[in-house]
Amino acid sequence: MKFKRSERLIDMTHFLLERPHELVPLTFFSERYGSAKSSISEDLTIIKETFEVRGVGTIQTVPGAAGGVKYISKVNVSSAKQMIEELCGHLENSERLLPGGYLFMTDLLGNPQLMNKVGRLLASAFADKEIDVIMTVATKGIPIATAVANFLNVPVVIVRRDSRVTEGSTVSINYVSGSTKRIQSMVLSKRSLKEGSKVLIVDDFMKAGGTVNGMKNLLEEFSASVTGIGVLVESESVDERLVDDYISLLKLSDVNEKDRQIKVTEGNYFQSNLSFLS
Amino acid sequence: MKFKRSERLIDMTHFLLERPHELVPLTFFSERYGSAKSSISEDLTIIKETFEVRGVGTIQTVPGAAGGVKYISKVNVSSAKQMIEELCGHLENSERLLPGGYLFMTDLLGNPQLMNKVGRLLASAFADKEIDVIMTVATKGIPIATAVANFLNVPVVIVRRDSRVTEGSTVSINYVSGSTKRIQSMVLSKRSLKEGSKVLIVDDFMKAGGTVNGMKNLLEEFSASVTGIGVLVESESVDERLVDDYISLLKLSDVNEKDRQIKVTEGNYFQSNLSFLS
Numbered sequence A, B: 001m002k003f004k005r006s007e008r009l010i011d012m013t014h015f016l017l018e019r020p021h022e023l024v025p026l027t028f029f030s031e032r033y034g035s036a037k038s039s040i041s042e043d044l045t046i047i048k049e050t051f052e053v054r055g056v057g058t059i060q061t062v063p064g065a066a067g068g069v070k071y072i073s074k075v076n077v078s079s080a081k082q083m084i085e086e087l088c089g090h091l092e093n094s095e096r097l098l099p100g101g102y103l104f105m106t107d108l109l110g111n112p113q114l115m116n117k118v119g120r121l122l123a124s125a126f127a128d129k130e131i132d133v134i135m136t137v138a139t140k141g142i143p144i145a146t147a148v149a150n151f152l153n154v155p156v157v158i159v160r161r162d163s164r165v166t167e168g169s170t171v172s173i174n175y176v177s178g179s180t181k182r183i184q185s186m187v188l189s190k191r192s193l194k195e196g197s198k199v200l201i202v203d204d205f206m207k208a209g210g211t212v213n214g215m216k217n218l219l220e221e222f223s224a225s226v227t228g229i230g231v232l233v234e235s236e237s238v239d240e241r242l243v244d245d246y247i248s249l250l251k252l253s254d255v256n257e258k259d260r261q262i263k264v265t266e267g268n269y270f271q272s273n274l275s276f277l278s
Helices: A005-018 A026-033 A037-053 A077-091 A112-125 A141-152 A210-221 B005-018 B026-033 B037-053 B077-091 B112-125 B141-152 B210-221
Strands: A057-062 A068-073 A133-137 A156-159 A170-176 A183-189 A198-206 A225-235 A247-256 A261-266 B057-062 B068-073 B133-137 B156-159 B170-176 B183-189 B198-206 B225-235 B247-256 B261-266
Touching: A005 A026, A005 A037, A005 A068, A005 B005, A005 B037, A026 A037, A026 A068, A037 A057, A037 B005, A068 A112, A077 A112, A077 A247, A077 A261, A112 A141, A112 A225, A112 A247, A112 B141, A133 A141, A133 A210, A141 A156, A141 A198, A141 B112, A141 B141, A156 A183, A170 A210, A183 A210, A198 A210, A210 A225, B005 B026, B005 B037, B005 B068, B026 B037, B026 B068, B037 B057, B068 B112, B077 B112, B077 B247, B077 B261, B112 B141, B112 B225, B112 B247, B133 B141, B133 B210, B141 B156, B141 B198, B156 B183, B170 B210, B183 B210, B198 B210, B210 B225
Parallel strands: A133 A156, A133 A198, A198 A225, A225 A247, B133 B156, B133 B198, B198 B225, B225 B247
Antiparallel strands: A057 A068, A170 A183, A247 A261, B057 B068, B170 B183, B247 B261
């Protein structure tokens, strides 16, 4: 069966989008479509250009006998600005205000279109880093972690508050919550993480950073290292931050419970040393 | 800026894949590319045919002034068989056996490529049903629910075992676990679910069905109704099943702790009254 260029372009676009960061040899495509490598190269040039113009990402070429192409999901500055503005708009709604100055975010975390935007933004920020696995803590970090994992194409491991029989043997640590100063525990299944893994930590909300810090301590038990930290929302009103090197999409800068007002602004995303699509 | 057909095909493929089940008017595309509607229609025909041949899904056309096209993710029988076989292979590994006859599945739930296959399979099964929201229970159901949500493009609501301040006011019920006969509780944030919603229940593992049944009871509190139930693995060794109308991808049919053997077979997926891509 021979494929026309138009059919190849559609199928290759789908194939690559499904497998970000995966190296695909050109021979794979030329066999899949019964086409010459030169035609496949031309197809990939068109896909690369269109992805870059549209802010979808890029196609990287790895030369040599073991080479091929990979799709890297990356945003450009203008679409990143637009996405973060949209997220601000969603959060800055006084009806989200809960007793104690907490924000209701569960609906946003359950919205697949929004989570894909969050995933694309964080995956772009860490696209050039070496990452073996994404770590988050149950429950609310999970939708964000799986969204980022979809664009970086690496597995997710989930830290829990409690130990379950279905996790097998586990490693548990105690840590001090940064804002409430209470001692809490965290549990990770032993089988979940290989020794020496390079880990991207992801969470929905960071106040003082006690939870993220707890995850860092847990990683030491596995001789694993932190490659990066990304959060959806950071809270500005913190006396002492326990974590310094992180990327946040949004910043909760003012919560007035009496007047029921919330101020949400851009996080430190654009101040970080990121490489965007031009 | 005018686009060539090749660029349009790539961008439309990406655009549609990102928004399953969303109605997109033809005028949207003709404005986006500065192209005549007739050219857009031709593009869509090529995309539809390629998607169907490759088992990606289909493009539905809704006629009329308020019409347009939508991408529906659907698998064909042969790729569904292949995916379910792959899942069987992963599960049927005696090292997964935990004390008490439980299976370690956490690594599979954290694998984005596998979860996307599970999501596509379950989303295909329920593609023709009216679904407002997908419901699951924390923690292990979440990766499956978000994967299905990505292909059906509807929100996820997460039932928890405990109530948290960040959930706002909640509705709580008690239910009896089907296999252990213990009383447990389930909590859902009041804001998470609109009255009268049509709900697809999704979970990772079903034994007697007590948890799924609990979710059904919880839905009654919200005057919501169940459109379908989908699980990754069902356990065959059950005296009395509390749930009858469900779809399972896999069936755990034999667990021998002494000899450390597990038997995992196809679930009832292909026995169900599904419409596949031909």
